[in-house]
Amino acid sequence: MEYSLHFGAVWASFDKLLSGLAIGLGLAVVAVAIGTVLGLLAAFASVGPYRLLRWAAAFYVSLIRNLPLLVLVLLAYFALPQAGITLDKYQSFAGALALYSGAYLTEVFRAGLISVPKGVIEAARAIGLTRLQTNVSVVAPIMLRNALPSLGNTFIGMFKDSSIAAAIAVPELTFEARKINVDTFRVIETWTVASGLYIAACVVIAALLRGLERRFPKF
Amino acid sequence: MSDKQHPLLAIRGLKKQFGATEVLKGVDLDLNKGDVVSIIGSSGSGKTTLLRCVNLLEEYQGGEIALDGETIGYRSGDGRRRRLSDRELSRQRAMTGMVFQSFNLFPHLTAAGNVMLGLRKVLKLPKAEARAIAENWLARVGLAARADHYPSQLSGGQQQRVAIARALAMNPKLVLLDEVTSALDPELVQEVLNTVKGIADDGATLLIVTHEMRFARDVSSRVVFMEQGRIAEDGPPAQIFGAPKNARLAEFLRTTRH
Ligand SMILES: Nc1ncnc2c1ncn2[C@@H]1O[C@H](COP(=O)(O)OP(=O)(O)OP(=O)(O)O)[C@@H](O)[C@H]1O
Ligand SMILES: [Mg+2]
Secondary structure (H helix, E strand, O other): OOOOOOOHHHHHOHHHHHHHHHHHHHHHHHHHHHHHHHHHHHHHHHHOOOHHHHHHHHHHHHHHHOOOHHHHHHHHHHHHHHHOOOOOHHHHHHHHHHHHHHHHHHHHHHHHHHOOOHHHHHHHHHOOOOHHHHHHHHHHHHHHHHHHHHHHHHHHHHHHHHHHHHHHOOOOHHHHHHHHHHHHOOHHHHHHHHHHHHHHHHHHHHHHHHHHHHHOOOO | OOOOOOOOEEEEEEEEEEOOEEEEEEEEEEEOOOOEEEEEEOOOOOHHHHHHHHOOOOOOOEEEEEEOOEEOOEEEEOOEEEEOOHHHHHHHHOOEEEEOOOOOOOOOOOHHHHHHHHHHHOOOOOHHHHHHHHHHHHHHOOOHHHOOOOHHHOOHHHHHHHHHHHHHHOOOOEEEEEOOOOOOOHHHHHHHHHHHHHHHHOOOOEEEEOOOHHHHHHHOOEEEEEEOOEEEEEEOHHHHHHOOOOHHHHHHHHHHOO
C-alpha cells in the first residue's frame, strides 16, 4: 500500500502546534529559572562548611537523579493532592521539572564552583569581604560564566523534556501533535512537522546562548 | 595611629602547625609605622605562612598578633582561645592589604572594578567616590589608561600593579607582599619593584617576602632572615648582607648570590 504525503490537514492545525511550542518553552523557562535558584543553593551548600547542608544537597541530587522524570511528574500531579496540596497541571509539571533541572544544575554549578581559583577567593577575603560578600560578588559571577555553556545545554534539555507534560494532558507541542495525529491519521506528516518545530526551536535557543556567551567573554 | 606605647604590628611567640608539622615555631616580630621590612629565607622556611597568619588567612595554634594595639584573630576569655567570627575577621583583614605572588585579580572585573570592589562593599563608599579613588590609584601605579581593561587583557606586570593598587586603595595600616615578582617574566620585574619602591617612599608600612636580594637591600629599613620556622636574624640591610652573624644566613646568601 502506498502512503502519499498530505500536509494540508497538519497545516490547518499549525497554530495549535505553535501554541504548544510556546507552552513548552514557557514551562522550561519557569522550571529552569526556579531550578537555577535551587541548583545555586544546593551547590553552595554542597561545597560549604556545614555538614548537614552538604548532606541535604547530596540527598536532593541523588533522590531526583534516580527518579525518571515521568515518575516525578506523575507523583507531583496525582500524589500531591492526596497530601492536601492541589496544584493545576501547569504548576505541578513546572514544579516537577524545576526540581529535576535543579538537581542537574546543582552538579553544573558545583563543577563551576570548584573551578573558581582559590587565590581569587583569598584575594577577596584579604580586602575584607565577608564570606557571603565573597560568594555574591566574586564566586557566583565567575562560576556562572564558567557554567554558562552547561546552563544552556540544560535549558535545551529541559525544553525537550517538557514533552513529558503530555502525560498529564498539558497542551504542549507533543500533546497537540498527538491530538492532530488522532484526528487526521496523518502520522508521518504530523510527527515530521512536530520534530521540525522542536529542532528549529533548539537551534534558535542554541544560537541565542552562543551570542550570550560571546557577550561575556571567557576570562 | 601607632605611638610609643605599641608598634604598628607586634607578633609574639607565633606558632603554626599543619597537622603534625610545626611550620612556625615561635616567631617574634615588630614593625613600626613606616617601616619597610623584608623577609628572606630558603624555600619552606615559613615566610608565606607568616604573612598569611598576619592577614588571618590561616589559623594559628599559639602566640599573638596585635595590629595597632588590637589583638587580632582570636579572643581569649576564661582560659580559652577562640577564633573570632567571620564578620570580625573580615573587619580586621581590611586593615591589612595583601599582594599575592599570582596576582589573584578578579577576572570578571575591570582594573577599576578590581580596585573598587573593596571600596564599595567593605568601606561602603558611593560608586562615584570609589571610582575616583580607583582611578587615582591606577594612575599612581602607571595604569590610568588601563582602568577599563580586564585582567586577561593586561600583562603580568600590569596585573600585579593593579593588585597593588587594589590593596593600597583600601588605605590599610600595613601591606603584605609575598614574592610579588616571582611569577613575572624577567623583563616585567622592574616595573613592579619600582611601584613597590614608590609606595615605600610614600611612607606605607610594608612587610615584604622576597627573593630579590638587591631590592631588599635598597628598599628595606630592616631585613629578617627566616630559617625553619624561626627568625634567625633581624637587622638593618647593611648588617644582614654585609656582616651576617648567623651561619645559616651567611650560607644562604652565598648560595643565592651565585
Ligand atoms: N596548606 C598547607 N598544608 C600543609 N603544609 C603546608 C601548607 N602550606 C605550607 N605548608 C608547609 O609549610 C612549610 C612552610 O611553607 P611556606 O609556604 O610558608 O614557605 P615559604 O618560606 O613561603 O617558602 P617559599 O620560599 O618556597 O615560598 C613548608 O614546609 C610547606 O610544605
Ligand atoms: Mg612562599
